[in-house]
Amino acid sequence: MQELERILKDHAARYPQMEAVDYLKLVYQNEFGGGHLVPEGEQTEQRILREQEAAAPVCDPVEPIGNGLCRLHLGGADPQAVGALARLFAAAAAEVQGSSAGFEEKLVLLRGLCESGALPIKTAQLDAVLESYPLAQHPPFSHSDAFRAAYAPHYRVLRLDDARLLPAFVMAERIARAGGLLAIDGRCASGKSTLAQRIGKIYCCPVFHMDDYFLPAELRTAERFAQPGGNVHRERIEEEILRPFSRGQQVVYRPFDCHSMSLREPVTVPAASFAVVEGCYAMHPALRGYFAGAVFLTHSPQAQRQRILTRSGERMLARFENEWIPLEERYFSGCGVEEACEVRLDTTELF
Numbered sequence: 001m002q003e004l005e006r007i008l009k010d011h012a013a014r015y016p017q018m019e020a021v022d023y024l025k026l027v028y029q030n031e032f033g034g035g036h037l038v039p040e041g042e043q044t045e046q047r048i049l050r051e052q053e054a055a056a057p058v059c060d061p062v063e064p065i066g067n068g069l070c071r072l073h074l075g076g077a078d079p080q081a082v083g084a085l086a087r088l089f090a091a092a093a094a095e096v097q098g099s100s101a102g103f104e105e106k107l108v109l110l111r112g113l114c115e116s117g118a119l120p121i122k123t124a125q126l127d128a129v130l131e132s133y134p135l136a137q138h139p140p141f142s143h144s145d146a147f148r149a150a151y152a153p154h155y156r157v158l159r160l161d162d163a164r165l166l167p168a169f170v171m172a173e174r175i176a177r178a179g180g181l182l183a184i185d186g187r188c189a190s191g192k193s194t195l196a197q198r199i200g201k202i203y204c205c206p207v208f209h210m211d212d213y214f215l216p217a218e219l220r221t222a223e224r225f226a227q228p229g230g231n232v233h234r235e236r237i238e239e240e241i242l243r244p245f246s247r248g249q250q251v252v253y254r255p256f257d258c259h260s261m262s263l264r265e266p267v268t269v270p271a272a273s274f275a276v277v278e279g280c281y282a283m284h285p286a287l288r289g290y291f292a293g294a295v296f297l298t299h300s301p302q303a304q305r306q307r308i309l310t311r312s313g314e315r316m317l318a319r320f321e322n323e324w325i326p327l328e329e330r331y332f333s334g335c336g337v338e339e340a341c342e343v344r345l346d347t348t349e350l351f
Contacts, residue, residue, distance in 0.1 A: 001109050003066045004030055005118075012119050017150040020125035027110050030066045031103045032138065033096030034089070034218065036159025044086040048074065048156070050083070051058035055154035062163045063155070069096065071155040083177070084169040087202050089156045092130060096159075100138055118207040119139045161350055167343045168295045170197050178273040180292030181245060184278040185337055188320060188328060189307035190297035193349045196278035204270045210279025213237045228334030231327055232281040242290040245275060280328050283337045297343035299348040307351075 004027070009027060012018060013192075016264045020187075052074040061076030069092070107130075113119045113124060141151055161329065162169065163273070168184075182199070200207040201349075213233040215224065224230045233256070240253040250271045254263040269275075275315050283294050299307075309317050332336065338344060 002108075004106060004109060005113065007064065008113060008119060014145065015133045016120070017143040017146050018121075019146055019351070020121050020129050020130060020142050021112060021141050022147045023119065023121060023309065024107075024126070024129055024256045026065060027106045027324055028103065028138070028141050029157050030069065031106055032098035032140075033069055033092050033321050042327040043229075044090065046342060048082050048085055048089075051154040052077065052079065054152070059140065061155075061182070064160055064234075065157070067182075068160055069157055070160040070163050072166075074156070077171060077182075078166070080174075081166055081170045081328030082331070084173040084292060085156060085158075087173070088158050088166075090164045090168060091202055092162070094156050096157075098138075103138055104135065118221060138170060149209055162349055165198075165345060165347075168345060169199065169202070170296060171293045171343050172274075172276075175292045176205070178205050178292065179273040181243045182276045183282040183288070183291040183341075184205070184276060184297065185280060185294060185341060187299060187332075188280060188324060189304050189311065190299045191227055191351045192278045192280070192297055194351055195295070195297065196276045199276050200282040206251070206272055207273040208237075208241050208251075208253075209255075210237070210252070210277065210281050212245050214258050215218045215227065216256070217261055218319060225327075229281050229331040234281070234286050238275075238287060238290075241277070242287060243346045245272070246290055282351070283329060283335070283340055285335055288340060293343070295342040295343040295345065295347055297340045297347050298338070298348060299344050303348045 007030070008023065008026065011023075015022070042205055055073065058073045058076035061073040063071045063073060065071055072085070074085075107126075110119075111123055111126060114123045117174030133139075147153065172182055184196050186192050196207045196209075199205070210232060215231055215233050215234055219233065220231075239252075241251050244251050248271055251269040253264050253269075254266050256262075256265050277291070283291070283296075288294070304319065306323075308320050312320070
């Protein structure tokens with residue numbers, strides 16, 4: 001509730017023309033998202049395009065509204081992002097459910113802020129709007145005429161992490177429409193698997209992992225590890241995944257089990273037009289020609305250390321810092337990986 005209180009106060013300062021119904025709409029979207037805006041009988045992309053043309057430009061289009069959600073203002077969004085925005089908006093609408101009980105609890109907070117004078121509206125103004133409101137059905141609110149006249153709002157409610165990573169989804173949209181492979185490379189614990197999993201869910205596409213291609217014992221030589229990026233079995237991923245996928249064939253591969261140092265049972269993936277390969281070393285120079293586009297994820301050393309510590313504990317953190325991170329950094333610098341990726345994103349404040 002502290003987050004919602006802060007957001008309500010921030011909006012009061014940012015939008016002095018807000019009326020009671022606009023505060024109610026903000027609380028409603030915090031609980032239920034914005035799924036009611038999915039158009040019926042009309043293409044979502046066409047509607048976004050029309051609104052984008054009418055929207056005023058903004059410096060930062062991403063405006064958090066709490067509960068892991070945001071308003072993404074169309075006036076500040078990439079004009080090429082329409083397809084991705086439509087998908088992410090539909091996904092948020094399907095995923096964010098909310099409840100009447102949760103909404104009622106947040107209305108109590110809103111009322112308390114009004115009573116205390118923390119917000120510039122009166123409880124009587126809230127009551128006037130809610131007097132005939134069917135709380136159990138919780139229909140959506142519309143912005144007031146005053147708010148629309150003052151701010152011309154044109155936005156979509158998305159998951160906040162999706163909005164912050166929008167350039168990656170824009171690239172995924174482009175490749176999905178044309179067909180091909182998307183690479184997600186970057187520093188360990190930067191969110192590569194999380195982003196790939198999200199793209200896989202949004203686009204219903206296969207996701208392949210570089211972690212399934214650790215080097216077998218017979219290839220773990222000093223000569224191999226002397227090569228930047230040499231500590232991945234790039235020959236096998238090319239043979240099992242990249243080459244057959246690029247030929248429009250089904251993929252059959254065997255993930256490497258680093259505990260037993262052996263290959264697991266084969267996994268069969270039907271032929272697809274779009275897929276994601278995630279993990280460090282995906283953009284090795286010997287492999288990058290297979291990809292139609294690439295995303296590089298990074299974050300601060302402090303965030304990296306804390307994430308590894310939280311995820312893997314002290315003992316594994318030491319291995320990361322003494323072995324794997326130096327190998328990754330040598331690969332990044334020696335192979336020009338970050339420069340080879342069209343989209344580069346810092347996830348320090350995400351995940």
